[in-house]
Amino acid sequence: MARNTSALAVIALFVVVFPSMVLATQYIVGDDQGWDSGVDYYSWMNGKTFHVGDSLVFNYDPSLHNVVVAANSDVYENCGTSPNFGIWDSGNDVFTLPTKGTYYFLCQYHCDYSDQSIAVVVKH
Template identity: 50%
Template sequence: MIAKPTNALSVVAVLLLLIGSAFATQYIVGDDSGWNTEVDYYAWLEGKTFYVGDVLVFSYVKTDHNVAMVDANGYNNCNADSNYGLYDTGYDTFTLTTPGDVYFICTYHCDYTDQKLKVTILPSP
């Protein structure tokens, strides 16, 4: 029996999704230190390559910090006016879905301790 082309493509798409998720990496931002004022996030980024499907986890004391998604301007100027979402659960996860740059800041400490993160997402390998 020969599968119709549309079905064959669907099977391929599902397989690619499964393969992609099998190799996805979950990153705890700041590793054991998490998301706070004591971590050098520029240093944390060194040597890491992020791909579509990878997951970022921001772990922090929810009364002390937050996570705002912003644009490049918001990242550079620690300005959350342009934010695409403000999260403050203490454990926020983001799946990287599109190649390009994404920016996160803590609105309390971005200015003071550079508590901010810029991640460049590459297409799935």
């Protein structure tokens, strides 16, 4: 009887404490087009709800693009690169959404003229 109670406690712990791990979704930014200039990211984001623990995968040609994690909305709105929470350039970058809030991503080379940027709102 004690063994069953322990097993149930462990299962309950994972369901209550680690729901983001159990229910996390991985989104490929831009789907088949990837992280590239000319992609309509507003349409790509339409209908998506992002949760804590979800991951964003940025696939791109590193000789043409990068991913800047802008520190705030002012940097994002002005297509700036500083301050930031990181500038990635591997061509296959994964960002896991750690907490509720808004996260800002842009390509420093194409943000200004092709709007290669997204603002992801994590509600849950």
